[in-house]
Amino acid sequence: xxxxxxxxxxxxxxxxxxxxxxxxxxxxxxxxxxxxxxxxxxxxxxxxxxxxxxxxxxxxxxxxxxxxxxxxxxxxxxxxxxxxxxxxxxxxxxxxxxxxxxxxxxxxxxxxxxxxxxxxxxxxxxxxxxxxxxxxxxxxxxxxxxxxxxxxxxxxxxxxxxxxxxxxxxxxxxxxxxxxxxxxxxxxxxxxxxxxxxxxxxxxxxxxxxxxxxxxxxxxxxxxxxxxxxxxxxxxxxxxxxxxxxxxxxxxxxxxxxxx
Amino acid sequence: xxxxxxxxxxxxxxxxxxxxxxxxxxxxxxxxxxxxxxxxxxxxxxxxxxxxxxxxxxxxxxxxxxxxxxxxxxxxxxxxxxxxxxxxxxxxxxxxxxxxxxxxxxxxxxxxxxxxxxxxxxxxxxxxxxxxxxxxxxxxxxxxxxxxxxxxxxxxxxxxxxxxxxxxxxxxxxxxxxxxxxxxxxxxxxxxxxxxxxxxxxxxxxxxxxxxxxxxxxxxxxxxxxxxxxxxxxxxxxxxxxxxxxxxxxxxxxxxxxxxxxxxxxxxxxxxxxxxxxxxxxxxxxxxxxxxxxxxxxxxxxxxxxxxxxxxxxxxxxxxxxxxxxxxxxxxxxxxxxxxxxxxxxxxxxxxxxxxxxxxxxxxxxxxxxxxxxxxxxxxxxxxxxxxxxxxxxxxxxxxxxxxxxxxxxxxxxxxxxxxxxxxxxxxxxxxxxxxxxxxxxxxxxxxxxxxxxxxxxxxxxxxxxxxxxxxxxxxxxxxxxxxxxxxxxxxxxxxxxxxxxxxxxxxxxxxxxxxxxxxxxxxxxxxxxxxxxxxxxxxxxxxxxxxxxxxxxxxxxxxxxxxxxxxxxxxxxxxxxxxxxxxxxxxxxxxxx
Numbered sequence: 001x002x003x004x005x006x007x008x009x010x011x012x013x014x015x016x017x018x019x020x021x022x023x024x025x026x027x028x029x030x031x032x033x034x035x036x037x038x039x040x041x042x043x044x045x046x047x048x049x050x051x052x053x054x055x056x057x058x059x060x061x062x063x064x065x066x067x068x069x070x071x072x073x074x075x076x077x078x079x080x081x082x083x084x085x086x087x088x089x090x091x092x093x094x095x096x097x098x099x100x101x102x103x104x105x106x107x108x109x110x111x112x113x114x115x116x117x118x119x120x121x122x123x124x125x126x127x128x129x130x131x132x133x134x135x136x137x138x139x140x141x142x143x144x145x146x147x148x149x150x151x152x153x154x155x156x157x158x159x160x161x162x163x164x165x166x167x168x169x170x171x172x173x174x175x176x177x178x179x180x181x182x183x184x185x186x187x188x189x190x191x192x193x194x195x196x197x198x199x200x201x202x203x204x205x206x207x208x209x210x211x212x213x214x215x216x217x218x219x220x221x222x223x224x225x226x227x228x229x230x231x232x233x234x235x236x237x238x239x240x241x242x243x244x245x246x247x248x249x250x251x252x253x254x255x256x257x258x259x260x
Numbered sequence: 261x262x263x264x265x266x267x268x269x270x271x272x273x274x275x276x277x278x279x280x281x282x283x284x285x286x287x288x289x290x291x292x293x294x295x296x297x298x299x300x301x302x303x304x305x306x307x308x309x310x311x312x313x314x315x316x317x318x319x320x321x322x323x324x325x326x327x328x329x330x331x332x333x334x335x336x337x338x339x340x341x342x343x344x345x346x347x348x349x350x351x352x353x354x355x356x357x358x359x360x361x362x363x364x365x366x367x368x369x370x371x372x373x374x375x376x377x378x379x380x381x382x383x384x385x386x387x388x389x390x391x392x393x394x395x396x397x398x399x400x401x402x403x404x405x406x407x408x409x410x411x412x413x414x415x416x417x418x419x420x421x422x423x424x425x426x427x428x429x430x431x432x433x434x435x436x437x438x439x440x441x442x443x444x445x446x447x448x449x450x451x452x453x454x455x456x457x458x459x460x461x462x463x464x465x466x467x468x469x470x471x472x473x474x475x476x477x478x479x480x481x482x483x484x485x486x487x488x489x490x491x492x493x494x495x496x497x498x499x500x501x502x503x504x505x506x507x508x509x510x511x512x513x514x515x516x517x518x519x520x521x522x523x524x525x526x527x528x529x530x531x532x533x534x535x536x537x538x539x540x541x542x543x544x545x546x547x548x549x550x551x552x553x554x555x556x557x558x559x560x561x562x563x564x565x566x567x568x569x570x571x572x573x574x575x576x577x578x579x580x581x582x583x584x585x586x587x588x589x590x591x592x593x594x595x596x597x598x599x600x601x602x603x604x605x606x607x608x609x610x611x612x613x614x615x616x617x618x619x620x621x622x623x624x625x626x627x628x629x630x631x632x633x634x635x636x637x638x639x640x641x642x643x644x645x646x647x648x649x650x651x652x653x654x655x656x657x658x659x660x661x662x663x664x665x666x667x668x669x670x671x672x673x674x675x676x677x678x679x680x681x682x683x684x685x686x687x688x689x690x691x692x693x694x695x696x697x698x699x700x701x702x703x704x705x706x707x708x709x710x711x712x713x714x715x716x717x718x719x720x721x722x723x724x725x726x727x728x729x730x731x732x733x734x735x736x737x738x739x740x741x742x743x744x745x746x747x748x749x750x751x752x753x754x755x756x757x758x759x760x761x762x763x764x765x766x767x768x769x770x771x772x773x774x775x776x777x778x779x780x781x782x783x784x785x786x787x788x789x790x791x792x793x794x795x796x797x798x799x800x801x802x803x804x805x806x807x808x809x810x811x812x813x814x815x816x817x818x819x820x821x822x823x824x825x826x827x828x829x830x831x832x833x834x835x836x837x838x839x840x841x842x843x844x845x846x847x848x849x850x851x852x853x854x
Contacts, residue, residue, distance in 0.1 A: 081681040083682060083686070087687055088686075112332055113324060113352075114331060115350045115351075117719065119718065121347050127340075127772065127773040128340075129338075129347075130350050131347055194680065197681075198669060202318070203317075204318075215668070219668060219690060219694060220694045221666065221667075221668050221693070225316075225627075226315075226503055227501055232455055232500055235462055237623065237625075246313045246314060246317060248313070
């Protein structure tokens with residue numbers, strides 16, 4: 001992924017060390033947001049935009065399922081999958097880590113939506129779909145452990161301790177299944193992590209992500225508005241109204257620059 | 261195992277309360293029969309289950325699939341070839357399954373097509389026009405033995421029941437401007453006028469006209485007015501809310517059993533609907549020539565028998581075939597010998613998409629859309645609407661354009677070289693989401709000797725019964741079909757003059773991939789035909805082997821068509837119901853002599 005345009009790659013320092021305990025969940029969250037919202041002058045100039053939305057303060061969320069070390073991984077990974085950048089707040093600021101943790105505790109996380117009976121044939125052709133015996137929460141647990149082991153072997157530190165560009169390289173290796181020994185499991189984990197991260201970013205805010213409807217504002221999706229009676233006869237005319245969430249909260253139309 | 265509880269016998273039991281089950285419940289109760297409907301899923305209605313704003317939730321409905329059947333309880337196994345080990349379809353991908361009131365008819369898109377006249381006599385037509393050698397030896401396509409003119413009144417009736425919006429293309433044999441010139445002759449116009457095309461469809465239609473094609477509005481079971489159907493049920497106008505596929509309609513505009521038929525069934529003394537009732541088998545008498553009722557597991561987990569004089573199987577296509585196999589009705593198909601019929605001729609559809617990426621000055625408003633309303637299509641390259649000589653394939657595809665809601669988790673069109681994550685992905689999402697459109701081909705898939713359904717030897721459902729096994733992969737005919745039709749789609753997209761084009765077309769050698777949604781248009785396995793040796797059902801959807809069993813739905817298609825299947829499935833259901841009422845109820849027995 002070296003062709004990713006990320007002016008911060010190589011500039012950002014490692015995430016703060018993560019220790020189990022106390023108010024760390026909150027502190028880590030804010031630390032990550034603060035860190036990842038650093039906007040270098042060159043980036044502001046390069047993005048050619050006048051105004052820049054500050055990321056919303058992360059609510060104090062304490063993970064229920066993820067252990068402190070796993071939570072550090074989640075924060076550090078989501079921060080690279082959907083970074084905070086010139087296009088607006090990233091996954092961490094949008095609450096995606098909270099979304100992921102909450103999903104793990106729901107029937108979905110426990111595998112209630114999947115057929116989980118054996119026998120299992122994990123070496124079946126990829127085109128026949130997921131064939132591991134792990135539920136989503138089990139896959140996260142195993143996948144994070146595999147990623148951290150790989151990080152330890154390569155860099156002597158857990159994934160969360162890596163610089164942004166190192167995290168990108170390792171995530172790409174997970175994605176391609178090129179991490180030795182756990183290759184297929186790591187790739188399956190990465191695929192689910194990426195899928196769930198996008199879900200959290202774009203889903204209704206009531207699930208914990210897309211906080212402040214930042215993802216919807218970024219692309220101009222009006223969310224749960226679900227009434228375009230007044231636009232049936234106006235195809236191609238830019239839609240002027242901002243998004244609305246299922247709980248009734250509304251957002252103004254994107255004001256972060258851009259032309260649409 | 262204790263002896264199953266036994267209900268009072270009824271005239272008819274219907275398995276499944278989707279489109280075809282609802283139609284049959286209406287027809288049989290109209291005829292005065294006592295009817296029990298067994299639906300394995302929950303009771304659902306527009307209110308409260310589909311109420312706004314909670315229905316406008318992409319994650320819950322279109323991603324997790326809260327209205328779909330839970331695969332954890334029962335799924336299918338899939339393999340590509342005879343002799344391979346099949347593995348379970350553990351997560352939703354390729355197709356989705358309905359459950360509960362309305363079945364998949366509650367959360368479908370509402371694309372309401374009639375079959376093409378030549379879809380119904382495909383083998384005869386190709387042999388007549390192109391010679392017998394044109395059809396590959398292992399292609400097992402068959403005629404329905406039903407004429408289009410016989411089905412036309414039923415297509416017409418359902419369009420009125422469902423408040424379908426469209427533009428007639430062939431009225432009484434006269435081609436009409438603005439409609440589909442390839443459709444069979446209609447006895448009357450659509451009951452609703454179509455909505456104007458949304459921008460993505462408009463650009464497609466303009467480009468298609470430029471190339472000499474005749475685009476028309478996709479027939480949409482999304483009412484466009486305050487409309488009262490022939491049953492007296494009132495529908496509301498569609499507002500292009502963008503929440504059709506995977507969602508129930510909160511506006512009473514998308515046709516579903518709930519919005520078109522069920523209101524008139526409420527309170528009928530001769531109808532009882534039992535939800536959370538999972539039918540495990542059809543019960544047969546000693547000589548296996550007559551069904552005596554069905555056995556099901558109720559919500560409390562009790563095995564219960566419902567005796568009935570006739571059994572209507574109206575489950576989802578795959579589940580209907582499975583139920584026949586579990587019940588020992590008919591002879592299971594054997595791909596090695598070609599003998600047996602149950603499970604034979606399973607088919608699917610081959611789809612392709614061509615994406616057009618425009619500049620940020622083009623406001624595509626992809627969230628303004630519907631499952632079918634506002635969309636446009638061309639039919640020049642479907643069925644035998646074009647000369648197949650020298651093309652090297654049977655079949656074709658309907659080509660259509662539109663937006664069904666631009667829901668951002670699942671409907672995010674990005675160029676193939678866009679990064680999958682990181683800042684590059686974010687930029688691509690930002691640039692393309694509101695400024696792209698796509699054109700799709702819905703390609704027919706023929707039936708083959710080695711593509712079939714049977715019971716899996718290993719995997720079981722939550723009730724301990726074998727899962728259904730799907731043996732399926734693509735054949736050269738379909739790779740050629742999709743190459744040809746997708747090239748035509750690409751030419752139209754180029755004429756739309758976007759900045760960039762990207763195409764996803766299956767290439768020869770690409771295997772059937774269960775991971776990606778393609779369509780829920782699985783067909784066959786309990787097919788209609790002209791003789792017990794080549795089919796499970798006669799032309800009235802009646803089992804040759806057990807004449808008091810009728811099987812409805814796309815399981816009866818001998819091969820698949822280049823349209824969404826609901827229109828043909830419901831027309832066959834009404835056609836069967838008419839014959840049951842006019843002949844079978846007077847003299848129960850075989851309606852076609854073998």
